[in-house]
Amino acid sequence: MDSIDVKALAKINIGLDVTGIREDGYHEVRMIMQTVNLFDKLTVKKVKDGTVSMKTNLRFLPVNDDNLCIKAAKLLIEEFDIKEGVEIDLEKHIPVAAGMAGGSTDGAAVLFAVNRLFNLGLSRKDLMERGVKLGADVPYCVMRGTALAEGIGEVLTPISPMVKCPVLIAKPGISVSTKMVYEALDAKFDSVVHPDIDQLMKDIEAKDLQAVCSHMGNVLEDVTIPMHPVIADIKQNMLEHGAVGAMMSGSGPTVFGFFEDNKTARAAKDALTKSGMVKQLYLTTLFNTKN
Structure with missing residues (x-):
């Protein structure tokens, strides 16, 4: 084949705990990662001249060696001494700088x-x-599904698939610096609330959505929300309109909500649209490799 189309699926964190800071500055984490059916579309074509290039529908995205798409292509092309190159066409839908x-x-x-x-x-x-x-999250993005991530995020253990449910994903019109969030966490590390990741895994295995939502937590909310209170406002809006649970994903600012049925989720989406608090809003489902 000379060309291939692929989907790049987004992730959310059902649980995110930071357990320590390593001497090299990286953070030790325990996270429950979950793939969702929100995706970017990529077309990758062979080119004869040996170059690696890309284009995208978002003008502000870098299309040089700073982009992980370029880095990923060159990694394999150089390792296997491939003489041809590739052209990558990225159609971006996943919110950028959003914790997904x-x-x-x-x-x-x-x-x-x-x-x-x-x-x-x-x-x-x-x-x-x-x-x-290429990055600590890339191995999980290759694996997909429901998984426990440890180490700096690269030590992965598949776990029981998450119970199927509608998920509403909302990103306000702001971006968050992951570096700033972790620096703020370091400054108040001893006083943040740590989620019970082990209990959360039991709830997921039991397919108990209510229990999952009661125990899910993200330690980074303690530092990101004070910087960007709109995150808390979006969570509250989702809960007031029927979400079983709502939480920030990653370092933010994206918020997701779990719902028991599509009718309630659609009504919550309409309410958030009218609120004017969000820039990007998607109603989707959870993706599991065992579904």
């Missing part, structure tokens, strides 16, 4: 695409091992 691993999942999708285009024969495990060179 948008850049990481695009990079993971390019790894998958280049592997298929050039018949490299790499397994999913092989791609995950290479993905960690």
